[in-house]
Amino acid sequence: MERVCVTGAGGFVASWVVKELLAKGYIVHGTVRDPDDEKKNGHLKKLEHANERLHLFKADMVDHAGLCIAINGCAGVIHVATPVPAGKVTDPQAEMLEPAITGTRNVMNACLKSKVTKVVVVSSIAAVIGNPSWPKHTKMDENCWTDAEFCMKTELWYSAGKVISEHEALEFGKKNNLNVVSICPSIVFGPMLQSTLSTTNIILLNLFKGKNSFNLLELDKAEEDVDIPIVDVRDCVKALLLAFEKPEAEGRYVCSSHVLKTNALIKLLKSLFPHYNYPTVYVLLPYLFLFLLGLNQLFQKMERVCVTGAGGFVASWVVKELLAKGYIVHGTVRDPDDEKKNGHLKKLDYANDRLHLFKADMIDYAGLCTAINGCTGVIHVAMPVPAGKVTDPKAEMLEPAITGTRNVMNACLKSKVKKVVVVSSIAAVIVNPSWPKDTTMDENCWTDAEFCMKTELWYAVGKVISEHEALEFGKKNNLNVVSICPSIVFGPMLQSILCTTNIILLNLFKGKNSFNLLELDNADVDVDLPIVDVRDCVKALLLAFEKPEAEGRYVCSSHVLKTNDLIKLLKSLFPHYNYPTVSCRITTEDAWMLFQKGKRTRILANVGKKFDALLRPAKDEEN
Structure with missing residues (x-):
């Protein structure tokens, strides 16, 4: 069985990557900060096939030696690990840039050392759309790159970390004949496997409290109703596995599936949960950069x-x-x-x-x-x-089967x-x-x-x-x-x-x-x-x-x-x-x-x- 390493295995997207790889029959090496932290990583051990085919390794992204141990023996790596801001970034170097940039460099070097055949880097739409010099009325696609210098000046540290690390990873692959593909998901939403709330889920829950907390994702308050590009976490993971398994996949891809207006989001939440007090101020994305929680389940009145x-x-x-x-x-x-x-x-x-x-x-x-x-x-x-x-046909077989079915049918009729x-x-x-x-x-x-x-x-x-x-x-x-x-x-x-x-x-x-x-x-x-x-x-x-x-x-x-x-x-x-x-x-x-x-x-x-x-x-x- 083929071995694949997933960095930051306990996170929102990465947990789903681990789950799907196990379901497909892979042996999975997952890097986490503490394999014994049940609160953060216990959910991974409960996944189907985890007992037989999941191995957790203690490895921080700045720990090159630990990454080498985790990646050793793997044919592929899906590099997901990067912090998402859960508030104002006070130390950009330690909180965002070093884990993202130095961490990705360490992963790339470990992959080269272990002769990995393919690496999929999970970047972000943040590495695509933060470009004020992009021609107006021209679609932003995989050819558009966020302006890292602009992001540093405006203190958009998440965007800076993402665009620099992704660009370096692709260039590293070209120089070292390492097959590197990057995926830039839009706003990833969907159900969580882990018990700790992700940043995007915190934002959604805060909406129920009447709080506008999009500033957690480097956003400003505004009254404009903008288009929000979103993707379900399960669709995002399908894209990652396609990029990993398809030999023809190369270069850079943007991964998005729907567009949702901020106003429509508020209205939708109100229609489903009318007893909450929602904020009246909408959010303006600088350059359409927005992250939401997964609403796929919430948007539907579950049957x-x-x-x-x-x-x-x-x-x-x-x-x-x-x-x-x-x-x-x-x-x-x-x-x-x-x-x-x-x-x-x-x-x-x-x-x-x-x-x-x-x-x-x-x-x-x-x-x-x-x-x-x-x-x-x-x-x-x-x-x-x-x-x-x-020995007792009526009590053992006939009454549970026949009387039981009659009871079920009548209860169904009563409940329409x-x-x-x-x-x-x-x-x-x-x-x-x-x-x-x-x-x-x-x-x-x-x-x-x-x-x-x-x-x-x-x-x-x-x-x-x-x-x-x-x-x-x-x-x-x-x-x-x-x-x-x-x-x-x-x-x-x-x-x-x-x-x-x-x-x-x-x-x-x-x-x-x-x-x-x-x-x-x-x-x-x-x-x-x-x-x-x-x-x-x-x-x-x-x-x-x-x-x-x-x-x-x-x-x-x-x-x-x-x-x-x-x-x-x-x-x-x-x-x-x-x-x-x-x-x-x-x-x-x-x-x-x-x-x-x-x-x-x-x-x-x-x-x-x-x-x-x-x-x-x-x-x-x-x-």
């Missing part, structure tokens, strides 16, 4: 979605993806204070700000009404999956929810002995509930009855209900408690055939098993929720795997285990076989992962 059974295997991933998309999530759980079952939810990105857990069992109608109140949508996942023989996605199962599709032979089983095929009761397939009974009732309820009450029938869901878990499908997988290592946990019988027949990765399943659920054209019922599957092939695959990866020699088949074998024949007409998530993704939980467990 609320309720996820039932939020702590479960599939539901946890639904919560994670909804939070990542900017939704406020209401999650129903049996006990919000049960850290073993639900603690993982509180550790998800954005959970502190936008996740609300409600105590509500599926048979607790009042609790469901409380949880769903105020939500525009519901993704109903809650349903017990058998982890052994069902706009859309409901019901997570059903392939078990509600394929157990139908009356289905014509040689006819593909698709969304038009329904499991025979009466047959399942006779054969004691209680999970299938609960799924098919609850799904059918939910769709009919929607039709009768003009409620938009869509159902998704996933095949067998495998994949990595977010929760600490093993789910049924992963119990089955792990039992194979012990030589146990435990497919009976899914109401399957032992047999010597090597049947086709339709499977789907949990992340693809969740993509399908969110597509069904977000796409207005989604309607009715969908089957969600991505791969077909022979039971024998599964055993062989496990053996090739983990040969030191004793595997069962008996394959598995479903009681209604013909139904499963027919499901695999022909084209499945309404499958949503046909974008599956490699087999390795299926086995990741096993790898994690072994480690």
